[in-house]
Amino acid sequence: MTLPHHFHQVRPTTWYARERLREKGQFWTPLWLAQAMVAYVLQESHHVFDPAIGRGAFLQAMGALHVHNLSYYGFDVDPTVLEDALFQQAGVIVEVRDFLAAPPQQRFAAIVANPPYIRHHRLPAPTKAMLQQRCKEITGFRLDGRTGYHVYFLLQALHLLQINGRLAFVVPADTAEGCSAPMLWQWITTQYCLEDVITFHPSAAPFPNVDTNALVVLIRNVPPKPVFWWGACHQPDGDTLREWMTTKNLTPPPTMLTVEQRSIQEALQTGLSRPRRTVTTQSCLGDFATVMRGIATGANDFFFLTRQQAQELKLPDDVLRIAVGRTRDVLGDELTDTDIERLDTAGRPTQLLALTQTDQMTQAIQDYLLQGIAYGLPQRALLKQRNPWYVMEQRRVPPILFAYLGRRNTRFIRNRAGALPLTSFLCVYPRTLDENAIDRLWQACNHAATLANLRGVAKSYGSGAIKVEPRSLERLPIPDDVVTMYGLREH
The missing domain is CATH 3.40.50.150 (Vaccinia Virus protein VP39)
Known part of the structure; x- marks a missing residue:
């Protein structure tokens, strides 16, 4: 034909x-x-x-x-x-x-x-x-x-x-x-x-x-x-x-x-979409850390504010937490106070309205929540599951962030700014509190041999992008020689 x-x-x-x-x-x-x-x-x-x-x-x-x-x-x-x-x-x-x-x-x-x-x-x-x-x-x-x-x-x-x-x-x-x-x-x-x-x-x-x-x-x-x-x-x-x-x-x-x-x-x-593993390892990230997803606000445009917006709304500092929302806001493999200042200068959001049930409701907070009600926020799918609707998910500040989805080469980010991550990131909580040991784990995670294993636990997307869920990231193999190199078993 x-x-x-x-x-x-x-x-x-x-x-x-x-x-x-x-x-x-x-x-x-x-x-x-x-x-x-x-x-x-x-x-x-x-x-x-x-x-x-x-x-x-x-x-x-x-x-x-x-x-x-x-x-x-x-x-x-x-x-x-x-x-x-x-x-x-x-x-x-x-x-x-x-x-x-x-x-x-x-x-x-x-x-x-x-x-x-x-x-x-x-x-x-x-x-x-x-x-x-x-x-x-x-x-x-x-x-x-x-x-x-x-x-x-x-x-x-x-x-x-x-x-x-x-x-x-x-x-x-x-x-x-x-x-x-x-x-x-x-x-x-x-x-x-x-x-x-x-x-x-x-x-x-x-x-x-x-x-x-x-x-x-x-x-x-x-x-x-x-x-x-x-x-x-x-x-x-x-x-x-x-x-x-x-x-x-x-x-x-x-x-x-x-x-x-x-x-x-x-x-x-x-996984049928993944190449056969050629290296066997005894250790995975879950041996040294736990992983959680970042904070889902339910309405970023309402809860995630620029510093100028927070000041104009007269929201008290004690209900605001430093936060980072986009992977592109982190330029390297560390997030520092200088990065937060850069984002503030650029007019990027860095202030998370993190209300709890026990916070004192100032008039400024009440007025802002009334705006949220007028926008219909309490009826949004995620927010209507919360009681009350404006209470934010709670997270400890993670010492290490992981870029959840994307093509960037630097996946593990040392969080030196004390920022809470939104859902573009995963929270990595090392099992040790020793700062030196945390630095060594972060370096081990960013080692090329470890990063090469990400595709074995990730979902793959177009143009080389990958997405890794929390439990999958805990299964990330860390090669034995990398574990030894950074002394991860010493703590």
């Missing part, structure tokens, strides 16, 4: 357009990747099912591969995407249909998809309930309520995969890193054969300038095996990727694609 050329998706630049894109979860698959995925599933059948056709990347890829007698069946909920001439040719059947709400009543030997990437907080409650019930029908259990839409797409597609059939899905990395990932992949790898997982270096990102990393998973409906192939794609080279996916006879150029065989057991423990 001869197919028209389609350009790459243009990323929206306005906030409204980006929000519309996130609501639909539509991110078009680049042709080089679509061809490799289609080539994998076509080994079993020339009839391909695509449950989320979008702009037809996989149909276009089928044409580009010049395979004869292909047929294509696809669904999409967006009627506008089906108006394209691409879908008006012989051998192509497409329907405006919701794959999860109204799945087909047949099974398929070849399924390929880039499912909608819709995060859980954008799903209406009835939709979540429907998805969880469908999951229970397929697997026998319900996944966590924070599971994204794309995970249910994968489960439904696997349920419709014929014996010996092949499935190729491109999914966000959180499919292998999120709260439901261990249960999800334990089930998948005991019911199906996970053949390949492909990850992508930022230089080969299929969806550049998008805040998520992608994975490709290749699965067959045959008895499970204890090992699978794990690859990291370094350049957008569709020919190399396609040949390796379909033959495994190629030793790919390491500048294009690096591959290794891994055990399912090890990969599930490490």
